[in-house]
């Protein structure tokens with residue numbers, strides 16, 4: 292079962308291990324030539340908190356039967372406070388099992404309850420999986436040369 296909750300220090304041992312060792316995931320987070328580097332649980336938590344403070348957003352852990360397998364975060368858009376921009380990842384051994392779609396649906400429910408009208412994101416054109424995840428959650432897309440910009444309207 293997939294669930295999400297606000298990241299706590301206790302999740303950061305597992306999350307920092309994923310981010311420090313998952314070379315498949317690193318290709319999407321840092322680009323094909325991006326270097327993977329070891330991140331401590333302390334650094335991981337501090338980075339989340341700094342990001343939240345800077346963006347006015349929140350970082351959630353993605354749990355599979357209670358175990359951390361990834362994160363999803365959101366922040367209100369600077370130019371449209373009715374819209375939340377989201378980003379997410381899960382560890383590569385868990386790809387292709389529907390978990391990405393489940394975590395975004397969970398996030399969408401939370402954002403609906405918080406009163407947001409739109410959910411959006413930014414997906415590089417070479418990255419098919421998140422585009423498909425947004426599509427399965429009802430997104431329409433704008434695009435430019437290099438990226439898709441999904442828009443999900445919340446009822």
Ligand SMILES: CC(C)(COP(=O)(O)OP(=O)(O)OC[C@H]1O[C@@H](n2cnc3c(N)ncnc32)[C@H](O)[C@@H]1OP(=O)(O)O)[C@@H](O)C(=O)NCCC(=O)NCCS
Nearest residue numbers: 319379380381386387388389390391392414419420421423
């Ligand atoms: C994005 C991510 C969370 C998706 O997680 P997931 O659990 O694999 O997602 P799902 O299983 O719910 O759905 C993935 C969909 O993409 C499709 N897909 C994935 N790779 C594909 C490819 N190369 N070609 C065609 N379809 C592909 C899958 O078939 C599936 O669609 P389907 O259900 O219609 O068959 C995961 O791939 C990830 O962490 N990627 C790296 C980080 C990242 O790119 N984050 C987004 C940044 S914008």
